[in-house]
Amino acid sequence: MSMTSSAIRNAFLDYFASKGHQIVPSASLIPGNDATLLFTNAGMVPFKDVFLGQDPRSYSRATSAQRCVRAGGKHNDLENVGYTARHHTFFEMLGNFSFGDYFKQEAIVYAWEFLTKELCLPAEKLLVTVYASDDEAFDIWTKQIGVAPEKVIRIGDNKGAPYASDNFWAMGDTGPCGPCTEVFYDHGEHIWGGPPGSPEEDGDRFIEIWNIVFMQFNRHADGRMEPLPKPSVDTGMGLERIAAILQGVHSNYEIDTFQALIAAAAEVTGAKDLSNKSLRVIADHIRSCAFLMVDGVQPSNEGRGYVLRRIIRRAVRHGHQLGAVGAFFHKLVPALVVQMGEAYPELAAKQAVIEKLLRIEEEQFGKTLQRGLSMLQEALQQLDGKILPGDLVFKLYDTYGFPVDLTNDVAREQGFTVDQAGFDAEMAQQRQRAQQASQFGMDYNAQLSSKQVTDFTGYQHVHGNAKVQEILRDGKACQQLNDGEEALVILNQTPFYAESGGQIGDTGSLTLADGSVFRVTDTIKLGKAHAHKGKLKGQLMVGAEVQAQIDEARRQAIRQNHSATHLVHAALRAVLGEHVTQKGSLVGPDRFRFDFSHYEAISATQLQAVEVLVNQHIQANHPVQTELMNLEAAKAAGAMALFGEKYDDDVRVLTMSPFSVELCGGTHVNSTGDIGLFKIVSEGGIAAGVRRIEAMTGMQALSWLHQLEQQAQGVATAVKGDLFSIAERVQQSLERSRQLEKDLDQLKQKLASQAGSSLLEQVQLIAGSKVLITELPQVEAKALRTMLDELKNKLGSGVLLLATVNEGKISLIAGVTQDLTAKVHAGKLVGWAAEQLGGKGGGRPDMAQAGGINTDALPSVLQQAAALVEQQLSA
Numbered sequence: 001m002s003m004t005s006s007a008i009r010n011a012f013l014d015y016f017a018s019k020g021h022q023i024v025p026s027a028s029l030i031p032g033n034d035a036t037l038l039f040t041n042a043g044m045v046p047f048k049d050v051f052l053g054q055d056p057r058s059y060s061r062a063t064s065a066q067r068c069v070r071a072g073g074k075h076n077d078l079e080n081v082g083y084t085a086r087h088h089t090f091f092e093m094l095g096n097f098s099f100g101d102y103f104k105q106e107a108i109v110y111a112w113e114f115l116t117k118e119l120c121l122p123a124e125k126l127l128v129t130v131y132a133s134d135d136e137a138f139d140i141w142t143k144q145i146g147v148a149p150e151k152v153i154r155i156g157d158n159k160g161a162p163y164a165s166d167n168f169w170a171m172g173d174t175g176p177c178g179p180c181t182e183v184f185y186d187h188g189e190h191i192w193g194g195p196p197g198s199p200e201e202d203g204d205r206f207i208e209i210w211n212i213v214f215m216q217f218n219r220h221a222d223g224r225m226e227p228l229p230k231p232s233v234d235t236g237m238g239l240e241r242i243a244a245i246l247q248g249v250h251s252n253y254e255i256d257t258f259q260a261l262i263a264a265a266a267e268v269t270g271a272k273d274l275s276n277k278s279l280r281v282i283a284d285h286i287r288s289c290a291f292l293m294v295d296g297v298q299p300s301n302e303g304r305g306y307v308l309r310r311i312i313r314r315a316v317r318h319g320h321q322l323g324a325v326g327a328f329f330h331k332l333v334p335a336l337v338v339q340m341g342e343a344y345p346e347l348a349a350k351q352a353v354i355e356k357l358l359r360i361e362e363e364q365f366g367k368t369l370q371r372g373l374s375m376l377q378e379a380l381q382q383l384d385g386k387i388l389p390g391d392l393v394f395k396l397y398d399t400y401g402f403p404v405d406l407t408n409d410v411a412r413e414q415g416f417t418v419d420q421a422g423f424d425a426e427m428a429q430q431r432q433r434a435q436q437a438s439q440f441g442m443d444y445n446a447q448l449s450s451k452q453v454t455d456f457t458g459y460q461h462v463h464g465n466a467k468v469q470e471i472l473r474d475g476k477a478c479q480q481l482n483d484g485e486e487a488l489v490i491l492n493q494t495p496f497y498a499e500s501g502g503q504i505g506d507t508g509s510l511t512l513a514d515g516s517v518f519r520v521t522d523t524i525k526l527g528k529a530h531a532h533k534g535k536l537k538g539q540l541m542v543g544a545e546v547q548a549q550i551d552e553a554r555r556q557a558i559r560q561n562h563s564a565t566h567l568v569h570a571a572l573r574a575v576l577g578e579h580v581t582q583k584g585s586l587v588g589p590d591r592f593r594f595d596f597s598h599y600e601a602i603s604a605t606q607l608q609a610v611e612v613l614v615n616q617h618i619q620a621n622h623p624v625q626t627e628l629m630n631l632e633a634a635k636a637a638g639a640m641a642l643f644g645e646k647y648d649d650d651v652r653v654l655t656m657s658p659f660s661v662e663l664c665g666g667t668h669v670n671s672t673g674d675i676g677l678f679k680i681v682s683e684g685g686i687a688a689g690v691r692r693i694e695a696m697t698g699m700q701a702l703s704w705l706h707q708l709e710q711q712a713q714g715v716a717t718a719v720k721g722d723l724f725s726i727a728e729r730v731q732q733s734l735e736r737s738r739q740l741e742k743d744l745d746q747l748k749q750k751l752a753s754q755a756g757s758s759l760l761e762q763v764q765l766i767a768g769s770k771v772l773i774t775e776l777p778q779v780e781a782k783a784l785r786t787m788l789d790e791l792k793n794k795l796g797s798g799v800l801l802l803a804t805v806n807e808g809k810i811s812l813i814a815g816v817t818q819d820l821t822a823k824v825h826a827g828k829l830v831g832w833a834a835e836q837l838g839g840k841g842g843g844r845p846d847m848a849q850a851g852g853i854n855t856d857a858l859p860s861v862l863q864q865a866a867a868l869v870e871q872q873l874s875a
C-alpha cells in the first residue's frame with residue numbers, strides 16, 4: 001500500500017483518536033520553560049511534566065505528530081545528515097502516550113494492530129526487541145501477539161553501564177525514562193546488515209521504525225531511579241522511516257516530501273545529478289532551519305541561534321559545492337510550504353519572514369566568506385613553512401565564522417597542510433568553555449518543585465484570606481517556621497503574582513491573627529504553586545490561616561509597564577516589520593525592558609515612530625480585555641504566542657483593540673489610558689540580531705522626563721540660552737573654541753618665527769660661511785623644524801645647529817644649505833652632538849634631527865660643535 005506522508009500522519013492520528021486518545025497539535029521546537037533541553041528532540045518532550053505528575057491534563061491518553069530537531073545537544077545527528085539513509089536534523093515523530101492509563105499490554109497491541117491492519121505491513125517483515133529482563137513484554141509479543149520467540153530479541157545493557165541500552169530510553173541525563181520495546185522492519189536480503197544485537201546491526205537492512213517506551217522512572221543526577229507516580233507509555237515512530245517503507249523505497253530521502261525538496265534544491269542550485277549527497281543535505285536542512293524560525297529562533301552566535309546558524313551555513317556550503325551562485329537557500333521555502341504548509345499552518349503564515357531572514361543570513365555569510373578568504377590568503381603569504389597553524393584555523397573559524405573544511409580546501413590547493421592536531425586542541429578547549437557556560441544540560445530534578453496547586457486570585461484582588469499548604473526551608477518541606485527564618489511559603493490561594501512571562505513577582509505580607517508577619521520579598525512559581533519568598537517575624541505553621549496583602553502601588557506600576565510591553569511589541573512590528581519577535585522581557589515597577597529580534601540598527605525616526613504609536617494607543621484608551629480560551633482557538637484567532645513559553649491547554653488571551661492580541665498570564669491595566677505615558681529611555685543591540693528597548697510608563701516616565709529637563713536646564717543656564725536653543729548655543733560655543741584653538745596655534749607659530757628673526761643676530765661668520773649654533777629657550781620639539789626651515793631661507797647659505805630642552809630632554813636639529821653639504825654633513829653633525837649628549841640620531845646631509853638627555857653638557861657640546869664646523873668649513 002503506497003501512502004503519502006500526509007496520509008500516514010492522518011491515519012496515525014485517526015487510529016489513536018479512535019482508541020480514545022486526544023489529538024495534541026505539535027508543540028514548539030523550543031521546549032517550554034525548560035533550560036535542560038536545546039530543542040524538542042522527541043514526541044514526549046512536551047509531556048515530560050505530565051509523566052512526572054507535575055502537569056495534570058484533562059486527558060490520560062494523547063497522540064501527536066511532533067516536529068523534532070536533533071542538532072546540537074544530547075541527540076545530535078547534524079554531521080550524519082546526507083551520508084546515511086535515515087538521519088535528519090528535522091523529522092516528525094508520530095506518537096501515542098498513556099499518562100498512567102494503559103501500560104505494556106495495550107501499547108503493544110495498538111502498535112501491532114496499526115502496523116499490520118491499518119498500514120497492512122506483512123508480519124513476517126517485522127522483528128522486535130525487548131529490554132533483556134522484560135519478560136512481561138516478551139510474553140505479550142510471543143504469547144498474545146504470536147510473534148515467533150526467535151524474532152523477539154532481548155537486548156541488555158549493551159552500552160557498558162546499567163541502563164545504558166538500546167532498549168532503555170531516556171530523554172536526557174535526568175528526567176523520565178524506562179525500558180522499551182522496538183519494532184524493526186526488514187528491508188530485504190539485498191541490503192547489507194544484520195538483526196539488532198548482531199555484529200552487523202549497523203547495516204541498513206533492519207531498520208527500527210517504532211519505539212515503545214514504558215516510562216517508569218525519573219532519573220536523578222546521582223543515578224537514583226525514582227519510580228514515576230504511575231507507569232506510563234511514550235511511543236515514537238519516525239514519519240519519514242515509515243513513509244519510506246510504505247512508498248517502497250529504502251532511503252528516507254526517496255520519499256515524496258524529500259523528492260520534492262531535492263528537485264527544488266536542484267533547481268535553485270543548478271545541480272544536475274539528483275543523487276548528489278549535497279542535495280540531500282540541503283533538503284534536510286531547509287526543514288530544520290525553516291521550522292526553527294517558525295518557532296522564533298533566529299541565527300545568532302550563541303545557544304539555539306548558533307545551532308541554526310551552523311545548519312544554514314552547512315546548507316549554503318553544500319549549495320556552493322553544487323555550483324550555486326549567490327543566495328539560493330531561502331528560495332526553497334515556497335517548496336517546503338507546498339509540502340508541509342497544510343499540516344503546519346504556522347509555517348505558511350511565516351513564509352515571507354522566514355525567506356527574508358534566511359536571505360539576510362545567507363548574504364551576511366557571503367561577506368564572511370569573502371573576508372575570511374582574504375585573511376586566509378594574507379596569512380598563507382606570510383607563513384614561513386608549509387603548515388597552517390591550528391590556532392589560526394581556529395581563529396578564522398571561531399571569530400570570523402569561516403568554515404574549517406573551506407580553510408582546508410584553500411590551504412590544500414596552494415600546497416599547504418593544516419595543523420589538525422593544533423586545531424583539535426583549540427576546539428576541545430572551546431567545547432569545554434561552551435559546556436561550562438551552557439545552561440543546557442542542567443539537572444532537570446535540581447529545580448525546586450512542589451506538587452501543590454495555588455489558585456491565583458490576583459487578577460481581581462490585591463488581598464485575601466488563605467491557608468498555608470507547604471513551607472520550604474532550604475529547599476526542604478517543614479511543618480513550622482520560627483522567628484527570623486527565611487522560607488518559601490505556599491498558600492492554597494493568593495493574590496501574589498508569581499514571576500513568569502517576564503513580569504516579576506509581587507511583594508507584600510502574609511499576616512497571622514496572632515500578629516506574626518511573613519514579609520514577602522518575591523513570589524516565584526514552583527510547578528502550579530505560587531511560592532512566597534520572605535522572612536518571618538513570629539511563628540508560622542502549615543495549615544495556618546493568613547491574610548495576604550500585596551504592595552498595591554508597586555503592582556499598579558508593574559501593570560502599567562506590562563501592558564505597555566504588549567503595545568511596544570505590536571508597534572515594533574508595525575514600524576520595523578513582521579520579523580520582529582519578542583525575545584524576552586523584564587517587567588518591574590520602575591521600568592521595563594523588551595528584547596526583540598531585528599537585524600540592523602534602528603534609526604531615531606523609527607524609534608520615535610514606535611513611541612508615537614504606543615502613545616496613540618494609550619490615548620485611544622482601549623479597554624484591556626482578557627479571555628480564557630483553548631490554545632488552538634487562541635492561535636487561530638491570531639493571538640501571538642511567545643518563544644520558549646509553555647502554555648496550558650487553556651490560555652489567557654489579552655486584547656487591546658485589534659492592534660495587540662497576545663497570549664499572556666500577566667496582570668494588566670483596565671484600559672490602555674491607565675498607562676498614562678510611555679517613554680523609551682534607551683535602545684541598543686545586546687547580541688547579534690537581538691536588540692533591547694528600555695522604557696518607562698506613567699509617573700516614572702514623567703519623573704524621568706523631569707530629570708532630563710533639569711539636566712538640559714543646567715546646560716541652558718551655562719550657555720546662557722533657553723531649553724529650545726541649547727543645541728544651537730552649544731554648537732556656537734564649540735565652534736568658538738575651535739576658532740580660538742586655531743588662533744592660538746597661529747600665534748605660537750608667529751612667536752616662533754619672530755624668535756627666529758632675533759636669532760639672526762647671533763649668526764657668526766666662520767671660514768667665510770654663516771654659522772648659527774645655539775640653544776633656544778624652550779621651543780616645542782615639533783616647532784624646531786619650521787624654525788630651521790625659515791632660518792635656512794633667511795640665511796640663503798649657511799650651517800645651523802639648534803638645541804632646546806623640554807622636560808629634561810634635549811631636541812637637536814641641524815641644517816646645512818645645499819651649497820655647503822659637501823663640507824658639513826647635517827646628519828653627521830647632529831649624530832656627533834647627540835652621542836656626546838647621551839642620545840642617538842642622524843639623517844640627511846641637509847637636515848637631521850636627534851635627541852639627548854645630558855643637559856648639563858649641552859653648552860660645552862655646542863662650543864665643541866662650533867669648532868668642529870669651523871674645521872670642516874676650512875678644510
Ligand code: SER
Nearest residue numbers: 042044211234235236
Ligand atoms: N521517546 C522515545 C524516542 O524518542 C519514543 O517516543 O524514541
